[in-house]
Amino acid sequence: MLQTSSDMRRTIGSYWEAGAAQPKQDRQLIGNAVFDVAVIGAGFAGLSAALKLAQTGVSVCVLEAEHVGYGASGRNAGFCCLGGTKLDERQLIRKFGLEETRRFVAYQVAGINLVAHRLDSWGVRADRHSEGEIYLAHRPWEVTALQAHAAFLKENFGIRARLLTKADLDTEGYGGPGFHGGLHMPYGFALNPMTYLLALADQLRKAGGKIFGKSAVTGMTRKGERWHLETRHGFVRSRKVVLAGNGYAGNVPKWLHGRTLPVMTSVQVTRPLTDAELSAQGWTADTMAADTRNLLHYFRLLPDRRFLFGTRGGIFENAPALAAMHKRAGSEFKAMFPAWAEIEPDYSWHGHVCLTRALTPFVGEVPGMDGIYAAMGWHGSGIALASISGEKVAGLITGKVQPRDLPAPVRSPFRKFPLPALRKLYLQGAYWWFGWQDR
Ligand SMILES: Cc1cc2nc3c(=O)[nH]c(=O)nc-3n(C[C@H](O)[C@H](O)[C@H](O)COP(=O)(O)OP(=O)(O)OC[C@H]3O[C@@H](n4cnc5c(N)ncnc54)[C@H](O)[C@@H]3O)c2cc1C
Incomplete structure (x- = not known):
């Protein structure tokens, strides 16, 4: 050979x-x-x-x-978290039954634990941060849906997710005009993938x-x-x-x-933000976050204080389509984090995920x-x-x-x-x- x-x-x-x-x-x-x-x-x-x-x-x-x-x-984006299907737990239960859905949730948690164990046992420092993940209600009435979801998770899977009011979000550093409440899931962490x-x-x-x-x-x-x-x-x-x-x-x-x-999704990362910029936006938490949209945004403050923001990609992968995709991602970022509207990303890229x-x-x-x-x-x-x-x-x-x-x-x-x-x-x-x- x-x-x-x-x-x-x-x-x-x-x-x-x-x-x-x-x-x-x-x-x-x-x-x-x-x-x-x-x-x-x-x-x-x-x-x-x-x-x-x-x-x-x-x-x-x-x-x-x-x-x-x-x-x-x-x-x-380095969210080592639950997920892997586009069916929510209710749909999974309807399709596979409660026991198999429980096994699937346990499988996802085992996946998170496996990654953590590998990093620990290999002595790899991968810029880990974030204890769990937070979902942010993008409309006032999504808060009620999050409350119902928390109760559902507890009853069926024993998951103790924590609900946060708008006031909690402001106090805990999840500031943004479009966030109305949150649900903190106690699983997962963020890393440099x-x-x-x-x-x-x-x-x-x-x-x-x-x-x-x-x-x-x-x-x-x-x-x-x-x-x-x-x-x-x-x-x-x-x-x-x-x-x-x-x-x-x-x-x-x-x-x-x-x-x-194959479906595209895009990520952008800002330059390191100053203390003043972080407090102007009210975002200081290091928890990885996603909003409750179907076409969701995912974001987190990196350990070096850059802000990572991800959103769905476009349909086509040619140069004009990619330029339009990054422009749309930029507009969405500015709308969600208006205090950082003048900050252009240092890095923008995209990649394929796989749907079935x-x-x-x-x-x-x-x-x-x-x-x-x-x-x-x-x-x-x-x-x-x-x-x-x-x-x-x-x-x-x-x-x-x-x-x-x-x-x-x-x-x-x-x-x-x-x-x-x-x-x-x-x-x-x-x-x-x-x-x-x-x-
Ligand atoms: C922008 C973006 C953000 C994401 N954010 C997150 C996140 O925060 N958290 C999370 O859990 N997941 C996230 N994902 C999804 C996650 O990255 C993927 O699900 C995961 O990495 C898939 O791993 P994989 O090994 O299955 O495939 P991949 O990492 O895609 O690797 C597949 C490899 O196969 C190679 N290949 C394909 N065909 C052939 C061939 N015929 N011959 C030889 N080689 C071939 C490709 O070149 C590629 O390197 C994100 C994905 C993208 C694109």
Whole structure:
């Protein structure tokens, strides 16, 4: 098996890329190689799967189209929190029953704990802050909905979420003219996602796993007992394959075609804010926050006092569409944080999250494709969920985890969208509908 140094890595303009920990370009696969398991995608899911496999003595490689951190795992906002589906708990209960929904909530919490445990046990300082997360009511009547939600969470899941009045928000440093009350969830923390991701990749290398950069998998065929994964300058033959491309997965293998919906979301980060600027806005809390809109905004004060603000992206990814997306994000930021209206972002970037037709993730073996597994579809909340699901998919491969050990909401294989070519139109329709509801 030959390797060569490859092209320069593609930067994305994120704040994380400017930090001390820099992603590096792993060497490209040149020639042929044989592994027990090949993982497609070097994000939290793929690296977590590969790490667990390598630790169990399985020979494993990760094939990455660009470099570690090129996908959403290197672009996100660093909220290690609950989430992973676009169905709320009531909808989940209707679809899967209370017990399976409880198991799913416990699975999300276990994902958060796993990330915390990894950072602690690896001795990684990832700029952690924020104890839990706060949801902020963007309209006065959303406060009532938050109250009902708190009662519902307590009754069904034993979650003790704390309600905050408008006065509490002002006192506790969550100032903004559009925030009318809040609900503090006692789970999760914020981190520098790139630091965590690079540490994960290092752990994999130490455990004997191999990462190939600039090695997009362009085709897959079954030859005898092994899958044959083609890349530009070589191929890997492996008994098992993990699909972990999430919002960056194309149509390889063909089974994926039309089964996922990549959706853009954008983030901007200001320069460090002064004490005077923070108190002018009344925002001094370090808790990670999101509003109650369907098309939600997510934001937090970073440890270096820059402010991170995220919102949904647009539909198309060409230059004019991206410029319009960042302009809209800027206007929304200024409307929500008027005291900072003159502060232009130092960093703006965007990335893809992965939605599915059922609005739930899938962790399991792909039906009809012997030895192919998937861990994808985190609906914009993948730090915790992709991390734990990567471990679980490794367990499915080694037989240490059985499908029934996973909660039902992550067990259903993706179904095709009807008329997949129209997915962007559906998305446009959903944006209009949700945007109208949010007003
Ligand atoms: C802007 C933004 C903000 C976000 N904020 C948060 C947040 O605060 N909290 C949270 O929990 N989640 C957040 N998310 C979502 C979270 O980042 C993702 O759910 C998570 O990182 C997905 O991890 P992954 O490993 O599944 O996929 P990714 O990290 O996207 O990695 C997939 C990788 O697969 C590679 N790939 C795809 N196809 C191929 C192929 N054929 N061959 C080789 N390689 C391939 C891609 O290049 C990519 O590197 C955010 C996402 C974005 C974009």
